Amino acid sequence: MAEYLAPHVAVLAHDPRAVEMPVGVEPASLAQVSGCDIVILAVPVAAMRAVCREMAPYLKPGALVMDVGSVKVEPAAILREELPAHVDLIATHPLFGPQSVGQGMAGLKIVLCPLRGTRARRVATFLRRAFGLAVLFATPEEHDREAAFTQGLTHLIAKAMLRMEHLPERITTRSFDLIRQAVEMVRHDAVGVSRAIEQANPFSAEARDCFFAEMEAVRLECEAPSLPAVRAELVEAWQFS
Amino acid sequence: MAEYLAPHVAVLAHDPRAVEMPVGVEPASLAQVSGCDIVILAVPVAAMRAVCREMAPYLKPGALVMDVGSVKVEPAAILREELPAHVDLIATHPLFGPQSVGQGMAGLKIVLCPLRGTRARRVATFLRRAFGLAVLFATPEEHDREAAFTQGLTHLIAKAMLRMEHLPERITTRSFDLIRQAVEMVRHDAVGVSRAIEQANPFSAEARDCFFAEMEAVRLECEAPSLPAVRAELVEAWQFS
Structure with missing residues (x-):
């Protein structure tokens, strides 16, 4: 982020x-x-x-504070609780990482959750003009509810596939290549990102339960195909003979 | 297929x-x-x-017969058993469908399994020159073993996700978008394709068992994170405070 912002503004970074x-x-x-x-x-x-507690004493009146975490409900609550009333707050989630930026940033999505102050529109305009980002506005709850499914399911699929070492790489369908590409994008996610998605999103348990229930249904259907599935196959085969 | 071959050769089709x-x-x-x-x-x-039985009497000596099915062991056996010795045989599997061709055929993969005769190299050269396809040679067994994982897992993931209606479409990560795109590619697969992948591939049960076992491991790890996972998270958080 610092690297991409540096051509536009003076950037100081502390790590x-x-x-x-x-x-x-x-x-x-x-x-x-x-x-x-x-x-x-x-x-x-x-x-x-x-x-936040360490930073609070140094924050200037009128400053704008933002975060970039993968979940929004808990970080938004922390920002509101820990930072002084004299700073503006926007919680954000860029829906991409270093792996996707390699192919250019235009069209990639970022979510802004305006928490305090009135500068979110100006930030959105800058992100659109400077980087071509697609800016989405949402409340922290709206963000976490949707991300629990989109980000959460990707995460579960990636975890299962990364556990299957030595997956074939030669005879691959186009759709498998896309899934593999998605898995590679999240392979190097920091531990904290992974745990945030699994634990810190209040809707993640619900999304996970739903996904695993559907997976189990698919497993059962594979072991014992339903009558309609068998019938559909027979009808299709008959049409050719 | 007929549509893309027509500019190159005279094509008759029976449906x-x-x-x-x-x-x-x-x-x-x-x-x-x-x-x-x-x-x-x-x-x-x-x-x-x-x-094959219906066609057999009409096949000319020296003709070349090919198939395009999603599995290769069983179709290859049927071609060998049912068709006269005077025709050449190549089993094939284009690793893409109408959904992927929309973005152009160059670089897409096709598997050729030469079964009888010596014309596979010439077919490969035509497919490379006319369509820019990446041609892979394999035995029917090699094909089915790899496809059981690549095509098979895509199929299981797609089935589970298609069961989850109303997945969010706004707040989506780049990696989720790729998975969604993969799912859309196989959504309209014919019933026969789906059943071939699940049942007619002799390695599909093994690949499926492996995938569901890893999914179950992921589920358990989400419910009760392992000590190393918790420790790694704490260490990462400490580095920032």
Whole structure:
């Protein structure tokens, strides 16, 4: 994110781990980055409350604080509870990661959940103009309810497929290639992303139960095909003889 | 297939159902099409033996017979058993369908299983030059073993997702979009294709058992995360605070 923002604005970044900063991004202390006009948190949900408390004293009146976590209900609550009333808040979720950006950012989606203040429209305009992003507005609840299914199911499918090592790579259908590509995109997700999707989304258990119930139904149908399925096959075969 | 072949060769087609023929394709009787230099069967596996018996008397010495079914072990055995020794045989599986061809055929894969005769190389050269297809050679067993996993898993995932009606369409990650696209490609598969993948592939039960076992492992891990998973999350969160 810092790398893509750097050509547009001056970017300071603080990372407690020793990481190399992208070109045009200035390393800085937590106090320094917290004193900026716009502050973007990119931390695991589990670390968010602690980081917010550390940052709070340095935040300038009128600053805009955003996050980029994979779930929104819990981070939105933490931002509202821990950060001073004199800063504006927008919770966000870019619905893509470094793997997808390789093919260009135009048309990729980002969700904005305006929490406090009136600057979400301006942020949306910037994201559209600078990067060609498709900006979606939603409440944190709306986001988590939908993401529990879309992001959640991808995550479950990817986990199962990654457990199946040595899947064939030669005789592959076009549709399998697409699924494989989806799995590769989430293969290197940080542990925190994975756990956020599974645990921190209040709707994830419901989505998971629904998916596993349908999987079980498919398994049973494969073992003992239903009468209508068998009949449809016979009818189709008859048409050819 | 007939539509794409018509610009290259004269194409006669026989379909027992009343269907409209593509431009440049001549409707004909079973006897007429069976008397051609190259005969391509596109029928459900369940109808294949009966159709082969009907065609056999009309096949010319030196003709080339091919099929295009989604599995290869059983169709290959039927072609060998039912068709006269004086015809050449190549079992094939185009690893794509009408849904994928919309975006162009170049780079799409087709498997050729040479069964009898020496014309597979020439067929491969034609498919590469005329359509830009990636031609893979395999035995029927090699094909079915790999397809049981690649085609088979796509099929199971698609079946489960198609059962989940009203999946969200707005807040979708890039990786979910790819899976959704894969599901749409197989949504309209004929009943026979679906049943061939599930039942007529001798390796499909093994692939299915393996996939469902990993799905169950994922389910259990979601309900009660393992100690290493919890530890990894805590370590990651600590690095930020």
